[in-house]
Amino acid sequence: MKDILNKALQSGLIVGVILVFFELIDFTCTLGVMLEKLVSGSSKIKSVSPVYLGIMIALIVLLFSWQFTRRYHIARQENGFLKGLLLAIGIGLVSGGMLVLLNWTLSRFLTNKIDLRNYLAAMSPDVIKRSLFEKPFAEAIPIYFLTTSAGALSGVLIGYIGDKTGQPGQFFTLIAKRVRALKISNYFERNSHARVIGTVLIIIFALSLPLILNPYMISVVGLVLIYAILGLGLNLIVGLSGQLVFGYVAFYAVGAYTFALLTAPKPLGIEAGFIPAFLLALVSSGIIGALIGLPIMNLRGDYLAIVTLGFAEIVRILVNSNQLAEYTGGPQGIKNIGSPAQPKIISTLFGDPLPENIWFLYLILFLFVLVLYISFQLQFSRTGR
Known part of the structure; x- marks a missing residue:
């Protein structure tokens, strides 16, 4: 039993350090906001509610408790259930105690009106209040222990059952075999x-x-498809040709800034339509790709990676520099970028134009399918083979 108590103490300290670090950089609250947006479907949520903050703390503890249970093979030991219970209690109490100690310190700073943002940029008074579940410190103490203990017990139980029965692994293995058999x-x-x-x-x-989909999920799926398009292009040069290129995203940036400059009212004031701006953005990315790619065609391996990484860094520095801020907007980027107009056939079919986020997702989906088709055509063409 002494061994499992030592492991419980060590595991609790590890989980507690992780929770403390996450809170100091406001990562736990950020994850809670993401979870709340995902569940509620509202993209207007700016700060996490106490309920979702507690759920997120419990989930973090659950994840690490599950891993510790598997690592220590609790289910295979004699009196495994009792040892698992002691492990869960130890993790819950130690990690909860570390959260209590941290938030007691933060509450003292809050009471004395000491601004910690001079030392920890994320620790604003509002963040500290949210970390206290919007309650006085004394009322928040049992919540810390409740959430960490619930997460630890759940994680240990899941790990114990899975290790004891082997069912989770066998279940997924069986499904994979049946799918292959079909x-x-x-x-x-x-x-x-x-x-x-x-x-x-x-x-x-x-x-x-x-x-x-709800509005928040539409924005998430849209971002996923945008990065999927980036991944398809990267797969052509890295996955299929085997060339280690780190600067591919720079060509993406060239096309994006070209489109933004052509459609935004400032700084150039061109305000071009979507299709001509889109085509010019493609051409500009291709030209820059040719200018950079032709001189380095004979490079391979690490040398190619270093050169392309340097090019990507040059582009990043240029678009964020003060000298070009008049054109690139600096770190804030270009504002009021033009959006594609909806075809009249959509209003004819649906009676009214589609909401902008839905129309934009349809457009991204179409472009993703188009890029996917082109990628496959290149892969199986004579040149690709």
Whole structure:
């Protein structure tokens, strides 16, 4: 038992240090805001509510408690359940006590009106109040112990059951074997009707997705698709040709700033339409790619990585520099970038124009499919092979 108590103390200290660090950089509250936005579907939430902050603390403790339970093989030891219970109690009490000590210190600074932002940029008075669950310190103490203990007990229980029965691993292994046994890909290759039906179902799902998602999820899916487009392009040079290129994102930036400069009212005042600005952005990225790529075609491995990384850093410094801030907007970027107008057929079909976020997601989805098609065509073309 002495060994498990030592492990419980060590694990609790590790979890407590992580919780303290997360709170000092306001990471726990940030995760809580993300969780609350995801559950509520509202993108207007700016600060975490006490309920979601408590849930996030419990989830963090749960994750690490589960890992410690698996690492120590608690379920395989004699009196494993009792040892698991002691481990959970130790993690919950020690990590909760460290949170109490930290927030007691922060509450003293708050009471004495000492601004900690001179030392810790994230520790504003509002953040400290949120970390105290919007309550006096004395009332927040049991909440800290409750959340850490609940997370520790849940994590240890999940780890104990999984390690004892082996069911989670066997379950996923069994599913993978059954899926492989179905040979779905071979079936679609042999049956043209199945391919058509599958394609139609995918198209219906993709077209209906923006209509059923909440605004926050629409913004998340949009960002995912934008980075997926970036990943498809990166896969051509890194994944398929095997060249280690770190500066690919710089070409992305060139196209983005070209489009922004052509469509925004300031600084150039051109305010071009979406299609010509989009095409010019493609051309500008291609030209810069050719100018950078041609001289370094003979480079390989680390040398190519260093050169392309240097190019990416040059672009980053230039767009953030004060000398070019009149054109690039500096760190704040270019504001009021033009958005694509909706075709009249949409108003004809739906009676009213689509909300801007839904229309924008449809556009990103179309561009993603287009880039995916081009990527596959290049991959299986004579040049790609």
